Amino acid sequence: MNHHGAAAVEVFHSYLLSAAEEMRRTLIRTAFNPVVYEVLDFGISIYNEDLDLIAEAPGLTFFLGANDYAIRKGVEHAGAEHMEPGDIFLLNYPYWSSAHVNDVTLFAPIFAPQGERPFAYTCIRAHWMDLGAKDAGYVLDSTDMHQEGLIFPAVKILRRGVMNEDLVEMIRFNSRMPELVLGDLNAQIAATRTGERRLVQLVERFGRNAFRAFCSRIQDHEERMVRGALKDLPHGCWRAEDFLDDDGISDDPIRMVATVSIDDERFSVDFGESQQAVRGPVNIPYGLTQTMCKVVLKSLTTPHTPSNGGLARLLRVIAPPGNLFHAVYPAPTFTLWSAIAGFELIYKALAQGMPERLTASSGGDVPGFMAIGIHKETGKLYAVSNNDPVGWGAMRDHDGCNATNHLPEALVRNTPVEVLEMKTSMQVESVELRTDSGGAGKHRGGLGQRRDLRFTGDAELISVMKKSKTRPWALAGGSEPEPNAMVLFPDTSAERRVGTARTSVGLDDRASNRTAGGGGYGDPMMRDPQDVLEDVLDGYVSAKAARDVYGVVISDENIDWEQTEALRSAS
Numbered sequence: 001m002n003h004h005g006a007a008a009v010e011v012f013h014s015y016l017l018s019a020a021e022e023m024r025r026t027l028i029r030t031a032f033n034p035v036v037y038e039v040l041d042f043g044i045s046i047y048n049e050d051l052d053l054i055a056e057a058p059g060l061t062f063f064l065g066a067n068d069y070a071i072r073k074g075v076e077h078a079g080a081e082h083m084e085p086g087d088i089f090l091l092n093y094p095y096w097s098s099a100h101v102n103d104v105t106l107f108a109p110i111f112a113p114q115g116e117r118p119f120a121y122t123c124i125r126a127h128w129m130d131l132g133a134k135d136a137g138y139v140l141d142s143t144d145m146h147q148e149g150l151i152f153p154a155v156k157i158l159r160r161g162v163m164n165e166d167l168v169e170m171i172r173f174n175s176r177m178p179e180l181v182l183g184d185l186n187a188q189i190a191a192t193r194t195g196e197r198r199l200v201q202l203v204e205r206f207g208r209n210a211f212r213a214f215c216s217r218i219q220d221h222e223e224r225m226v227r228g229a230l231k232d233l234p235h236g237c238w239r240a241e242d243f244l245d246d247d248g249i250s251d252d253p254i255r256m257v258a259t260v261s262i263d264d265e266r267f268s269v270d271f272g273e274s275q276q277a278v279r280g281p282v283n284i285p286y287g288l289t290q291t292m293c294k295v296v297l298k299s300l301t302t303p304h305t306p307s308n309g310g311l312a313r314l315l316r317v318i319a320p321p322g323n324l325f326h327a328v329y330p331a332p333t334f335t336l337w338s339a340i341a342g343f344e345l346i347y348k349a350l351a352q353g354m355p356e357r358l359t360a361s362s363g364g365d366v367p368g369f370m371a372i373g374i375h376k377e378t379g380k381l382y383a384v385s386n387n388d389p390v391g392w393g394a395m396r397d398h399d400g401c402n403a404t405n406h407l408p409e410a411l412v413r414n415t416p417v418e419v420l421e422m423k424t425s426m427q428v429e430s431v432e433l434r435t436d437s438g439g440a441g442k443h444r445g446g447l448g449q450r451r452d453l454r455f456t457g458d459a460e461l462i463s464v465m466k467k468s469k470t471r472p473w474a475l476a477g478g479s480e481p482e483p484n485a486m487v488l489f490p491d492t493s494a495e496r497r498v499g500t501a502r503t504s505v506g507l508d509d510r511a512s513n514r515t516a517g518g519g520g521y522g523d524p525m526m527r528d529p530q531d532v533l534e535d536v537l538d539g540y541v542s543a544k545a546a547r548d549v550y551g552v553v554i555s556d557e558n559i560d561w562e563q564t565e566a567l568r569s570a571s
Helices: 006-030 067-078 165-174 178-206 208-232 286-301 338-353 417-423 529-538 543-548 561-570
Strands: 042-048 053-057 088-091 103-110 120-127 153-159 236-244 254-262 267-270 315-318 368-374 381-387 426-433 449-455 459-464 485-488 496-498 501-505 510-514
Touching (some): 053 208, 067 153, 153 178, 208 286, 236 338, 267 286, 381 417, 485 501, 529 543
Antiparallel strands (some): 042 053, 088 103, 236 254, 254 267, 368 381, 368 459
């Protein structure tokens, strides 16, 4: 084969992507934990010997390039000179791994036959259900890292292909759910080995020199594409601020500020004006902050091509150590939903310079919940989570999507009802779109969702939301919808709305997860009355809102044009 032409590079790149996809399939098929095999809460990456990203497989969108920081910190700590064929390393130290403690990263050096140094690395992160944190499930109120679980600073879980049984026993005795956790560990090991086999085949076919050269050409091509796209974007500097609900310890809102600038050579994001790290576990590791910015940059420049290290060459991220967006030891990081709000904050800044290219805010969060308890049939502890969808924001020329996973989780799935009901004491009574939940506008924000739950036994319900007190932002005079909420014990004297909370529930207790719609775009009075009628007929908008908000009077499933014109003229 000609190892120098463009066709050869394309063939090589396809092999790389196929290797990453095989790793993905292996992980999904062998994982024990529904959040891995159903929700797809994982990230899979392949790196060259210089630790530059050369291929990824789709998982959690927010994990695009997320392993980049982790692999560099892990190899720096372990030392490439101490690595041998068959080694696999375990890393979840949050300030290095770019995630909370339960997102556990395995990485492995890949050696060619008779090779003395790694020619590539594979890296897989996936969510483990329990590593001995002070609370089962999610930790909502930790005040330092050591309350959040067992920590691994890039240690060998396999040495020359042999499992470190002492480390395995440490995991087993420090987890409330060892079968699930060790099952997922073995699934990640199996996926790592799949990637190793494919990469060795690839270097045997092309040769090590061609492998290295092709990796460089793939990244150079991505850099050229990103650079060209940056030239076509509006240039300037824009600033936005927003507030996170709280840190889980106090009720004080947390101020976030992002300043974004674009020129021909650089996409820069500066979080320096944001609050310093707070006492509760919403602080963000710097690697995750970089990842937030990579996802935004990718979406603006090269959204239709696979990601690699060429993207990051044109990115600059500023977050001083000790800042909310650059957590340092021993700051807690477990409920880092703040990154979701921070991600949308970048778009809020950009929307000032390119409102015609961007949507208004989505529902602004990943309204997640988890049930924890003892299964009545197995007698074992369960902890099963689910993330519900939100409405997406409207744009200059169209409405927002209804009830769709938040942008950084756009590739993942929610947990099927059958899994929730089989593995927990929850029953899902209803799932429906929320009438009037989308922000009004010339173009309407997408609708949020309502999921009503009933419990068939004792359990703990954990709700994790960090955007339940401030509304999603709108554009060009659109309306801001109501924020997210978990309603506990609805229609009883104990009813209350919460964002993040841990609550004991019992037989026949109920809860209702109500997610926000997206922000509207433009003056609602400018919306085509025929579109308003369609919304009313579909149940998206109530007849009352059609009249009061849009100035459209609906009578007998038709528009009363005379009253509509009178209302709109008077507005």
